[in-house]
Amino acid sequence: QVQLVESGGGLVQAGGSLRLSCAASGRTGATFGSAAMGWFRQAPGKERDFVAAINWSGSITYYADSVKGRFTISRDNAKNTVYLQMNSLKPEDTAIYYCAARRSIGVATALDQYDYWGQGTQVTVSS
Numbered sequence: 001q002v003q004l005v006e007s008g009g010g011l012v013q014a015g016g017s018l019r020l021s022c023a024a025s026g027r028t029g030a031t032f033g034s035a036a037m038g039w040f041r042q043a044p045g046k047e048r049d050f051v052a053a054i055n056w057s058g059s060i061t062y063y064a065d066s067v068k069g070r071f072t073i074s075r076d077n078a079k080n081t082v083y084l085q086m087n088s089l090k091p092e093d094t095a096i097y098y099c100a101a102r103r104s105i106g107v108a109t110a111l112d113q114y115d116y117w118g119q120g121t122q123v124t125v126s127s
Contacts, residue, residue, distance in 0.1 A: 002026045002035075002116045004099045009121030012089055016125070020084040022099030022118060036102050037075060037082040038114060041095035041123075048098065048111060052084060056105035064109075067093075089125045096120040 008020040020039070024032045038053040052073040053062045061073050072085040082099060100114035108114065 002031055002101055004101060004116055004118035006097065006099045006118045006121040009097060009123045011124045011126065014089060014091055014125055014127050016089050017085070017087045018089065018123060020086065020097055020099075020121060020123075022082045022084075024080040024082075024101065031103075032080045032101070033077045034105055036104055036107050037073075038100045038102070038108065039073060039082075039084045040098045040100060040111065041093075042098070042120075043092075043095040046095075050109040050111075051097070053107040053109060054082065055107050060107055062107045062109065086123070089123075091125045091127045094123060094125050096122050 002024055003026045004022055006022050034056050036055050039051040040048050041051050042048040050064050054073045054075055058075045070088045075082040098120045099118040101116040102114045
């Protein structure tokens, strides 16, 4: 079993930046190093949407069109941590951001392709 804990959320003005972190614990061992990771977000009253994904080694990344060029996903397998650097934030980026892991090395964009989920961290962007 793998536990995921997100951190780094908060309140920021439009145009600002935040860096989210997701730390994996539990039976990580070799698991995290072979797990593709993703970030999703859910705004009030809306469905949970894909934001970004990264493969097991960090060599492949994929982004939703709405964040492409502004957000960067990365990972440090030695620290069992994945990051989401968010720049040029907009009010429409306001949501709860969730980290997810899948028992596979390749990137994925669908919720049901992920096996483990964190509890989420709130990001609020004021105009």
